[in-house]
Amino acid sequence: MVSTLSHIKEIERVALGGQASGRDTPVVQSWLRCVHDYQLDPASAQEAYIVPETTLKEHREQAEELIRIGRSGLETLFNQIAEQHYVLLLSDARGVTVDFMGDPTFDNQLRKAGLYLGSEWSESRAGTCAVGACIVSGEPVIIHQDDHFDTSHIGLTCTAAPIFDTLGDLTAVLDISQLRSPTAKASQQLALHLVAATARRIEFANLMARTRNDWVLRLSRSPDFLDVDPDAAIALDGAGRVTGLTHGGFNALARTMKLTGFSASDLIGEKIDSFFEMEIDDLPRFMRGKTGGERMLRAHDGAVFFASSLAPVVTSRQAGGILSKAQEPVPRALRDLSLGDPTMEAVQAKAAKLAGRDIAILIQGETGTGKEYLARALHDSRSDGGPFVAVNCAAIPEHLIESELFGYAPGAFTGAAPKGKTGLIEAASGGTLFLDEIGDMPLALQSRFLRVLSEGEVVPVGALKPRPVRFKLVSASHQPLQSLIDAGRFRADLFYRINAATLRLPPLKERQDFAALVDQILVRIGRDNAETYRLQPATLDALRRHDWPGNLRELTNTLKVAAALSDGGLIGPDCLPDDLQPDRLPHSAETSDADALRAALQACDNNISALARKLGVNRSTIHRRLNR
Known part of the structure; x- marks a missing residue:
């Protein structure tokens, strides 16, 4: 065990840009956050913090469903580790321990160390710790003995893994800790494997509980445990769009598929055929009972997985047919x-x-x-x-x-x-x-x-x-x-x-429902003005080409002005602001070549209306260009 003084000096050296003594990158990053972001002082030891009873009750109520869903997995894990004097903590996304399993013989020691129900292990309060570092990084982590920032915790070893909800947001952290352990950090590698595997199973149980009426596609790199302990699972609606997934497991598969810079939550709403060589109608062929060869699924990059599908569980009936939860309307x-x-x-x-x-x-x-x-x-x-x-x-x-x-x-x-x-x-x-x-x-x-x-x-x-x-x-x-x-x-x-x-x-420029949004806003404007507004095709094209830095607010204001300038409710390109004007004139408009514009006008016998019709713009646009 290192001395308190040398531990403080090492953190201070790292904070000033010096090298750590063989520390893992997550530890160094957490130390830097503690010093620079939270202004914590390594020389000022803080006792473990237990939140008040009323606050704990509030946190437990919010996590009630997850505690219920994960209980079986937590008990199985605790039975595996209890003889090694580990305690198990389930913390919410704010670092408060909402479920706890430990040896009651050591209650007083565990409570004093913060390894207890109601303890808060957020990084900003407790400094570098497994729960806090896991919340920030979203990755499994071992914080062993003097990896901890606060000197009051350097006797502990803590190993944690994140638990994400079906939409890819971190919802809890699973941690197993010991009051005392062997000196070598490598001694906790088995603990890391156990806690990460349990977190993955809890995510899977949560997915199954929350998406009972969607298809569920289970994926694994090996067929042996595909039906009982898959690497990852994805929930799909009737159109083949991703409605939920097990975050940690899919991130591992994403690395196999070389989806760099891609997080599991990016899949929500995407079609499954964007990533795999399959369509929604192919799901039945992956159901249980098929041979291993029939259940192979290829990603677009060539990576091969084994797949197992579960059909939706129908829970409610209405006159005229069956309604699944996936089909229930959003409010x-x-x-x-x-x-x-x-x-x-x-x-x-x-x-x-x-x-x-x-x-x-x-x-x-x-x-x-x-x-x-x-x-x-x-x-x-x-x-x-x-x-x-x-x-x-x-x-x-x-x-x-x-x-x-x-x-x-x-x-x-x-x-x-x-x-x-x-x-x-x-x-x-x-x-x-x-x-x-x-x-x-x-x-x-x-x-x-x-x-x-x-x-x-x-x-x-x-x-x-x-x-x-x-x-x-x-x-x-x-x-x-x-x-x-x-x-x-x-x-x-x-x-x-x-x-x-x-x-x-x-942002508006990325939305695929742009034309429908324009129509919706025009209907709203028309309702206010007792008028019906329509766009010329060239007007919609000009609107589509704009970047819309002000997004929906800018689009709404632009359409209000365009509606006010329109003739009989028909909105032409000339009703738009200058920076949205489509350049439908000959090269003269791009190069300010007045001669080219005059030549085009002469070809139409100096008839401005005829030139406007030929170019697909309004007469006012021609007048404006001529004035320039």
């Missing part, structure tokens, strides 16, 4: 957000599953992609209703944002209302609080808001007594929050609180 509020784009349909499916759960959601997307629309749709899809309170953190002046969010007591400051003011956080209690552009929340205020999330209560400015609040939190940002964390402008611990699940909205 109307969410359904209206897409008109056939596969990426948006995957977002809708994921949002529909998250809407009714008390899980903090972060919406990421470029400016104008519809983040507030999605937040409101999530709220409207909930059965418990309540208020929807939207706050744009970038729009409120910094000196007002604290009183706006937290409210204030009577007489809290000069100019305060005599009766005080209810803050927006408290106003959202019982409903949804939507914090748009949360990356612009002042750093000092982030600490106060973190306490609101931790304690479930808010203290107005100038007040002494806290007020209980409970709301569904939806946050949004067009900025990558990790870069703000790296720049010291956003707290990492708050990031992990608001980012239990992430929904990413695609």
Whole structure:
């Protein structure tokens, strides 16, 4: 065992850019995050933290279904490791231990070490540890003895593997730890294999429980355990689109398929024939009972796997036929957000599953992609209703944002209302609080808001007594929050609180339902103006060629102006802004060659209308080019 002093000096040397003493890369990266991102001091030892009972109850309630689904796998793993004095911890995505198995004889020692129910092992609180490093990296990891950042933990050895939900988001971490162990880190390789295999089986059980009415395609590199312990599994709807998968297992297969830079969650919404030489109608031939040769499946890159398919389990009947869960409609509020784009349909499916759960959601997307629309749709899809309170953190002046969010007591400051003011956080209690552009929340205020999330209560400015609040939190940002964390402008611990699940909205230029979106917006504009609007084909072509940096918001404003400039509801290219004008004139338009334009006009006997018809543009376009 290294001395405390030498351990502290090694971390300080690494933080200054020096070399570590044979440390694994995940350990070094975690040490650097602890020093630079979380401002933790290796010389300041912290006791293990056990969350309050009420907080633990909340975390366990949110993880209840996963605990139930994984219980059998956890018990099997614990029976394999108990004689070696390991304890087993299942932590949620925020690092709080929501299930625990250990020898009750050592309860006091385990609780003091933090190897206990309710312990919080987030990296920002506990420093480098297996659970925290696993949450950040999304990869299995061994943090052995003095790999730990905090000197109070350097006697422990901890091995953890991530558990992802069916949509590719990290939902839990499985950890097995010992109070004391052999010195060599290599002694934990078997522990790493066991914990990773159990995490994979829990992901598979979770997939089977949540997609009972989809096809499930199990994949393995060997036929021997294909039906009982596959390497990976993918759920498919009736159209052959991926609706869920076992994340860790498929990532391993993706490496075999050489899908570099590709994560398992990227598959959601994609057609299965994009990756494998098969179609949805081929699934029955992979069902159990077929020979091994008949169950071989080839990827497009030539990699060969063994496949086993499970047919949907039908659970409900309606007049006129059978309705499977996969065919049940997404809530109307969410359904209206897409008109056939596969990426948006995957977002809708994921949002529909998250809407009714008390899980903090972060919406990421470029400016104008519809983040507030999605937040409101999530709220409207909930059965418990309540208020929807939207706050744009970038729009409120910094000196007002604290009183706006937290409210204030009577007489809290000069100019305060005599009766005080209810803050927006408290106003959202019982409903949804939507914090748009949360990356612009002042750093000092982030600490106060973190306490609101931790304690479930808010203290107005100038007040002494806290007020209980409970709301569904939806946050949004067009900025990558990790870069703000790296720049010291956003707290990492708050990031992990608001980012239990992430929904990413695609930019408009990538959406495949562009034409349908244009039609939908024009219908809405026409309804407001009691008018019917139509696009000339050249107008739609011009709209398609634009990059739309302002996304849906820019498109809506452009169409509003174009509708106002149209004649009789027919929107021609000349109704569009100059930077969207299609260049349908001869080379004169591209080279500003006035002679070529004049020649074209003379060929039409100086008839501007005739030239406009010939070129497929409006007369006003010809006049504008002639004036130039």
